[in-house]
Amino acid sequence: VSSQYENILLEQPADGVGQITLNRPKALNALSTPLFKELNDALQKFDEDPSVKAIIIAGSEKAFAAGADIKEMKDLTFSKAYSSNFIQLWSTTITNLNKPTIAAVSGYALGGGCELAMMADILYCTSNAKFGQPEIKLGVIPGAGGSQRLIRAIGKAKAMEIILTGKTFSGEEAEQWGLAAKTFPSFEELMKGATGTASIIAGYSMMAVKAAKEVVNQSQELPLSEGIKFERRVFHALFGSQDQKIGMEAFANKTTDIKWSH
Numbered sequence: 001v002s003s004q005y006e007n008i009l010l011e012q013p014a015d016g017v018g019q020i021t022l023n024r025p026k027a028l029n030a031l032s033t034p035l036f037k038e039l040n041d042a043l044q045k046f047d048e049d050p051s052v053k054a055i056i057i058a059g060s061e062k063a064f065a066a067g068a069d070i071k072e073m074k075d076l077t078f079s080k081a082y083s084s085n086f087i088q089l090w091s092t093t094i095t096n097l098n099k100p101t102i103a104a105v106s107g108y109a110l111g112g113g114c115e116l117a118m119m120a121d122i123l124y125c126t127s128n129a130k131f132g133q134p135e136i137k138l139g140v141i142p143g144a145g146g147s148q149r150l151i152r153a154i155g156k157a158k159a160m161e162i163i164l165t166g167k168t169f170s171g172e173e174a175e176q177w178g179l180a181a182k183t184f185p186s187f188e189e190l191m192k193g194a195t196g197t198a199s200i201i202a203g204y205s206m207m208a209v210k211a212a213k214e215v216v217n218q219s220q221e222l223p224l225s226e227g228i229k230f231e232r233r234v235f236h237a238l239f240g241s242q243d244q245k246i247g248m249e250a251f252a253n254k255t256t257d258i259k260w261s262h
């Protein structure tokens, strides 16, 4: 499958798990437009592929991604950026997938790399991963949601300091501050952990998984009372699914080998 792409690799490391590995090693996985087009295409295909139930986005041991491609952006003008709505394309596919995504971050996750990791549903990293929003050093600011998502994850105090100073923070700090769900001591452990979690998710009803992802993500958009109402409505809707009957009957009958319909 991977052969159609030049900047990413595809694999299925476990049953139901699709993995996309960013693969521009010479540029520390700098996120060029061709790379992003391929990433979006692969994400869309995995989202539609019934053999994939959870998606991992990974980089190399040295770099998840060192940011947007600075060499590509260097000569961009306001009129080109505005008329092409530069960067908007980045987040539309990944944030509109139905299936859950796990970002597995090792090494650098800077600028657009940090922003990409924050677009995933779950963020795992190595303890010495290097996160940051260094755009200020280039005379610009985060442009792919960094200022908004970092604040929601770690609060204004720390996010403001990081964005204004451009200083990096470690994977360990990312976990302590609530940006990362878990840290791992090595790249190998990270990839094993991400695959393990993706496999657990892949073993559940896809209907329930997609509903869970959707309601959790809505919490970032809606006021609490609206979010709670939305959650309750989706919860009600699942009683119209076969998988609710299958799951609850299996519990009542003490069956552990559950065959979900979705």
Ligand code: HXC
Binding pocket: 026, 027, 028, 030, 031, 066, 067, 068, 069, 070, 071, 087, 108, 110, 111, 112, 113, 134, 135, 138, 141, 142, 143, 144
């Ligand atoms: C283009 C990049 C790059 C980037 C690294 N490279 N980051 N190319 N865009 N973001 C290239 C280098 O030019 C170099 O190519 C090769 O990758 C290896 O990088 P080195 O700098 O030689 O490696 P090292 O000394 O190990 O330093 C690693 C590093 C440094 C600390 C990560 O590369 C760095 O500071 N990169 C830029 C990080 C950054 O500012 N990111 C934010 C970008 S702005 P050659 O050809 O020389 O070997 C951004 C905006 C987002 O992301 C907003 C909207 C999307």
